[in-house]
Structures are given as C-alpha cells and as structure tokens.
Amino acid sequence: MRPILFVFALFLAFSASAQKKGKTTPAPTPSKPNIILIMVDDLGYSDFGAYGSEIQTPNIDKLAYGGLRLKEFYNNSICAPTRASLITGQYPHKAGLGYFNTNLGLPAYQGWLNQESLTFGEVLQQGGYNTYLTGKWHVGNDSLYWPNQRGFNKFYGFIGGASNYYDISPYPEKAPPVELVENNQRINLAPGKYLTDEITNHALSYINESKDKPFFLYLAFNAPHWPLQAPAEDIAKYKGKYKIGWDSLRAQRYRRQLALGIADPRQKVAERDPEVVAWESLTFDEKELWQRKMEVYAAMVDHVDQSVGRVVEELKKLKKDDNTLIVLISDNGAQGGLNQLGQRRRQRNSGPIGSAGSYDYQEQNWAYVSNTPFRNYKATSHEGGISSPFIAWFPKKIKAGTITKGTGHLIDLAPTFYDVAGVNYPTNYRGVQTNTLPGVSLKNLLFEGNDLVRNEPIFWERAGNRAVRKGKWKLVSLYNPPASPVPGTKSNNPWQLYDIEADRGETTDLAAVYPDVVKGLIADYEAWAKRNGVENYDKLRVVPNFPGTPNPGNNNPNNNRNNAANQGREGQGNPRAGSN
Known part of the structure; x- marks a missing residue:
C-alpha cells in the first residue's frame, strides 16, 4: 500500500505546484465536427x-x-x-x-x-x-x-x-x-x-x-x-x-x-x-x-x-x-x-x-x-x-x-x-x-x-402535383390541365390513397376503401397549404406569361423566362414533359 500512497502523494504535490505556477492543463474539449x-x-x-x-x-x-x-x-x-x-x-x-x-x-x-x-x-x-x-x-x-x-x-x-x-x-x-x-x-x-x-x-x-x-x-x-x-x-x-x-x-x-x-x-x-x-x-x-x-x-x-x-x-x-x-x-x-x-x-x-x-x-x-x-x-x-x-x-x-x-x-x-x-x-x-x-x-x-x-405529416405541392405522407398512408394527386382553355376552368385532380408499407410501388388506389383516411389527410393538406401560402395551381396558370403556359414568347430563343426548351428540360411545364 505504501508505494501506492507515495505515488498518489507525488501526484497531488505535482498538481499543486502546477496550479501555483499557472500551468494547469485544462481538460481537452472536443472540436465541432x-x-x-x-x-x-x-x-x-x-x-x-x-x-x-x-x-x-x-x-x-x-x-x-x-x-x-x-x-x-x-x-x-x-x-x-x-x-x-x-x-x-x-x-x-x-x-x-x-x-x-x-x-x-x-x-x-x-x-x-x-x-x-x-x-x-x-x-x-x-x-x-x-x-x-x-x-x-x-x-x-x-x-x-x-x-x-x-x-x-x-x-x-x-x-x-x-x-x-x-x-x-x-x-x-x-x-x-x-x-x-x-x-x-x-x-x-x-x-x-x-x-x-x-x-x-x-x-x-x-x-x-x-x-x-x-x-x-x-x-x-x-x-x-x-x-x-x-x-x-x-x-x-x-x-x-x-x-x-x-x-x-x-x-x-x-x-x-x-x-x-x-x-x-x-x-x-x-x-x-x-x-x-x-x-x-x-x-x-x-x-x-x-x-x-x-x-x-x-x-x-x-x-x-x-x-x-x-x-x-x-x-x-x-x-x-x-x-x-x-x-x-x-x-x-x-x-x-x-x-x-x-x-x-x-x-x-x-x-x-x-x-x-x-x-x-x-x-x-x-x-x-x-x-x-x-x-x-x-x-x-x-x-x-x-x-x-x-x-x-x-x-x-x-x-x-x-x-x-x-x-x-x-x-x-x-x-x-x-x-x-x-x-x-x-x-x-x-x-x-x-x-x-x-x-x-x-x-x-x-x-x-x-x-x-x-x-406532423410530410407535404408536397409543385405545379399542381400534391401529396401527403402520414404514417403508412400516402395521399397523391397528379395535376391534369383543365379540358377547357377558358380562364377559371378547373382541372380534374382526384386524390389517390396508397398504403406505402405494403405498396410502395403505388399500384392499388385505396381512396374508395378508406374515405375517412382521405378526408383526414385532405384536411391536413389544406391546413398546411394555408400556413405556407400555397396557391391553387389553376389560379397560377392564368397569370400572364406564366412559364409553362403556351404563348408566342416561347418561340423566342432570346426570351429566357419563356424559352420552352429550357423550361421543358427542368420540367416546368407539363409534369410528365421532359427535355427538348
């Protein structure tokens, strides 16, 4: 026991001496990653x-x-x-x-x-x-x-x-x-x-x-x-x-x-x-x-x-x-x-x-x-x-x-x-x-x-394409342009419901089977849309020179905003459209 006590005493003495001389080494602090x-x-x-x-x-x-x-x-x-x-x-x-x-x-x-x-x-x-x-x-x-x-x-x-x-x-x-x-x-x-x-x-x-x-x-x-x-x-x-x-x-x-x-x-x-x-x-x-x-x-x-x-x-x-x-x-x-x-x-x-x-x-x-x-x-x-x-x-x-x-x-x-x-x-x-x-x-x-x-659920909206993910459920709606070009005509974008835990391939629409689930998720979506300033896409599409809306400016290669080729490449128009 004596050797151990002797070593311990030396340690205390060294620590006290270091403190008196201002040489105490602070404990290392981990650096930020x-x-x-x-x-x-x-x-x-x-x-x-x-x-x-x-x-x-x-x-x-x-x-x-x-x-x-x-x-x-x-x-x-x-x-x-x-x-x-x-x-x-x-x-x-x-x-x-x-x-x-x-x-x-x-x-x-x-x-x-x-x-x-x-x-x-x-x-x-x-x-x-x-x-x-x-x-x-x-x-x-x-x-x-x-x-x-x-x-x-x-x-x-x-x-x-x-x-x-x-x-x-x-x-x-x-x-x-x-x-x-x-x-x-x-x-x-x-x-x-x-x-x-x-x-x-x-x-x-x-x-x-x-x-x-x-x-x-x-x-x-x-x-x-x-x-x-x-x-x-x-x-x-x-x-x-x-x-x-x-x-x-x-x-x-x-x-x-x-x-x-x-x-x-x-x-x-x-x-x-x-x-x-x-x-x-x-x-x-x-x-x-x-x-x-x-x-x-x-x-x-x-x-x-x-x-x-x-x-x-x-x-x-x-x-x-x-x-x-x-x-x-x-x-x-x-x-x-x-x-x-x-x-x-x-x-x-x-x-x-x-x-x-x-x-x-x-x-x-x-x-x-x-x-x-x-x-x-x-x-x-x-x-x-x-x-x-x-x-x-x-x-x-x-x-x-x-x-x-x-x-x-x-x-x-x-x-x-x-x-x-x-x-x-x-x-x-x-x-x-x-x-x-x-x-x-x-x-x-x-x-x-x-x-x-x-x-909270996870939400999506972009160019009229909408979705909600809550637990195993996913509510989806793909944008379909109105049949009529008359401003104010509404599109037909039905909601689809999928059980992602069983069907991540989204092969079977269960909206008709679980109408209460659909109703609840739609309410969640509408509350989120209001909080985040989401507008109805049909309303946005009637904005003059809205990108993705056909107009003569799209044929002008010098018009960056309305260049249909550029917008198609980024998918700004038809959500199924690709590059030109």
Whole structure:
C-alpha cells in the first residue's frame, strides 16, 4: 500500500505546484465536427451500387457500407424547390420558391430565398463555421441573392439550373461558353476542363484552407443532369454494358436491392410504365443509340464517384476524416419525358452523345430503370419523383452497415446539422424574425439508431402535383390541365390513397376503401397549404406569361423566362414533359 500512497502523494504535490505556477492543463474539449453535404442532380433512387446499380460507385458505396442508408428519404421532385428546402429547412413555398426560380408576383412564388428563411450557411457561419458552396445554386438569379450574400464565405459554381460540362467557346455557334461565378465574379470554364472536376477541385481547396475553424461544405454536383457529357475514358468503361436493355436491367437492379436489404420483398413494386416501349421492339440502330445514352449517363455518375473518393482522401490526408459528417443525397428522381426516336429536336448538337456540345439526356426509358422499383419520374409526387438515396457517414459516430427506414425529408437536414454542430437557430437574424423550422433532427437516428418520430405529416405541392405522407398512408394527386382553355376552368385532380408499407410501388388506389383516411389527410393538406401560402395551381396558370403556359414568347430563343426548351428540360411545364 505504501508505494501506492507515495505515488498518489507525488501526484497531488505535482498538481499543486502546477496550479501555483499557472500551468494547469485544462481538460481537452472536443472540436465541432466538420460537415459535408453532397447533392447529385437528377439521379434515380437505384443509381448507386449500394442501392442496386451496376454503375461503378466504389467510393460512394464505401461510405454507405461504412455508415447508414435510409430506405425512405424524400425530396421535392425537382431542382429549385428541393434546393430551397434543403438550404433553409423550410418547405419551398415558405422559403419563396413554391414553383421555381421564377417570380410569379406572390411571396410564396417570388423565385428567390426570402430573408425570413435562413440558409444553413448563415446559421452555421454565425455559429463559428467556415461555410463553402461549390457547384449548383439555383435558388435566386439576381446577384443580391447569390451564395456570398446568403452566408457562404466562398462560392464557385453556376447560378442557374443547368450547365454544359465542357467549354467549346471558340465555336459559339455550336455551344455557348460555360458561365460560372466565383465569389461574385463572373468567369468562364477554361477550355479542356470538365466541370465536375473543377467543382471538386474547389471543394478540396476550401477543405484545405479551413484550418482555424470547423467547416461546412455544400458540394452540389450538377451531374448526371443533362446534357449528357463525360470524359471518353469513363464512357469506354460502359461500352456494351447496356445491350441487355431496360427491361432486364430493371429486374437485375431490383434483385440486387432485395439482396442488399434496400427493397422489401413484402412491398409491391411499380407496374411497367405503359409509355416505356419493350426493348426487344427496337431496331438494331435504335438499340445502339439508346445504349449510348445510358453509357454516358453511367460515366457521369462514375465520375461523381471518383470525385467523392478524392474528397474522402483529402480528409484522410489532413486527418479530418474522423471528425467529419458526410451526407449524400439526390435532388429528385431521374427525369422522364419520353419522346419517340426521330421526333426530338436536338438543339445545337455538334457531336455524338457524350461529347462537348451535345445536348441529349437520359429520357424516360432509362429513367424507368434509375427509379427502380418505384413509379413515375422527376417533377411528380409519386415515389419515383420524390425518393432519394440517403447515405450518412461519420467514423466512430455512425454504426457501419446500418440500413433503416427513416422516412426523412429535406426539411430535416438543416435542424440535423445545427444539432450536430451545437449551433442554435436564431429567432431573429439581422433584425428579421425568422421562420421556425418545421423539420426534425435526425441526429439520434444517425448516431443512436433511434426511430424517427414525426408529429406532423410530410407535404408536397409543385405545379399542381400534391401529396401527403402520414404514417403508412400516402395521399397523391397528379395535376391534369383543365379540358377547357377558358380562364377559371378547373382541372380534374382526384386524390389517390396508397398504403406505402405494403405498396410502395403505388399500384392499388385505396381512396374508395378508406374515405375517412382521405378526408383526414385532405384536411391536413389544406391546413398546411394555408400556413405556407400555397396557391391553387389553376389560379397560377392564368397569370400572364406564366412559364409553362403556351404563348408566342416561347418561340423566342432570346426570351429566357419563356424559352420552352429550357423550361421543358427542368420540367416546368407539363409534369410528365421532359427535355427538348
């Protein structure tokens, strides 16, 4: 006992001496975690290997298998409204982008983020974070509402909804320059550079420069959004990969999803889309053309995966990987909008699909595969339009190999990040009273494996497409234009009811079987719509020059607001319409 007492006495004496000399070492305090949010564009639920795909995504899959995947995570079906909810934690109407980045003259449809809806850049910046954004913005065109004005220390990317991936500006008659913005300065992409790489390069630079503070990085890839353009060496990896066609490939992906535990064999899968033609009905030349589309699409996803690998390697090199949360999602389902071969007007195409200056996109036949096993596409409120893969990775915090139901939504990510960062969401910011956050933090779901408890349903409305998710029930209504063009004529948009726990493929409408459930969910929807300033879409459609409404201005290629080609590519008109 005496030796032990002697050692203990020495320890006390040393501590007392250190205190007298002012050399007491304080207990180490854990540093705030870094946060990286990665969003990909127009990527379907099954397009990563960890969600059933044959596309080579080893780096993303490593995050998935080393972290957590959600079976049910929802977006807002299309680019700008999704980004509005993601960036602010608000429903899109509450943030000012209920329709698109287009000003319809109403607060909920003004086309840019309002001041009452704080961005995660603003909140985390005032909480001591360096905040960075690289890639796509698409929530306000005017420079007053660009990222540097909304809480981001640094920004590199493009402001609008789409961009070329290569610059061939010496030939402006073939394709325009790739217009970018870097910290409020307009620049062009240098010839020979690939935009996905440049977005990634700037992300790596930002990670390296953040030494004295934790950082938040929003890495918003535009791939695999149209136009289909990718490096030749990546396209070559997939040569002949898609000769089996979309029918067999969708079946293969579903079998993988079952094996992975992502799909539930007890749930019904979506029935075959009647607009998707049978692969074997195509001619040899048609098959060759369609294969090329998917080869390039796969190459674009592959290149995003390579970029994610570069980010993770940089974190490891800087010894920041153990203190970084990475979340990866998609902004909507894959894009439908089928146009039969020979009927598509290919604007400004100057080379084969995949090359600089080509303007093709995936289209409905392959999007049917990307959205396996769900129904419908981008811009609709069926599962194929609003379901996203969700991957979260945080070494020693998130248990590896976790797959859970989740039922999360975009509005949950901002409160999750604030919770993880230990940052308070202010009720007043620069003299403006802020909108309260409607979402719930996913922190306990991610770190503790606890079930996610929602006290409120999840809601959707965009271009007349509406939905409510409450427990196992989902109420859906797809917009159908009025039969009469006379202003004031109402459309016919019946509500459909699905039991998502048994029928996530939305194959059996139960509205007539459970009228009381329908009535209750409609009441929930109407109360939500009133709180968020949602207008009846038939009312909006009679606004003069409303984007998506046919008028002579749509034929003017210089009229950006009414350029039918541009709007079709983002799905702003007919919710089933695709790119031109």
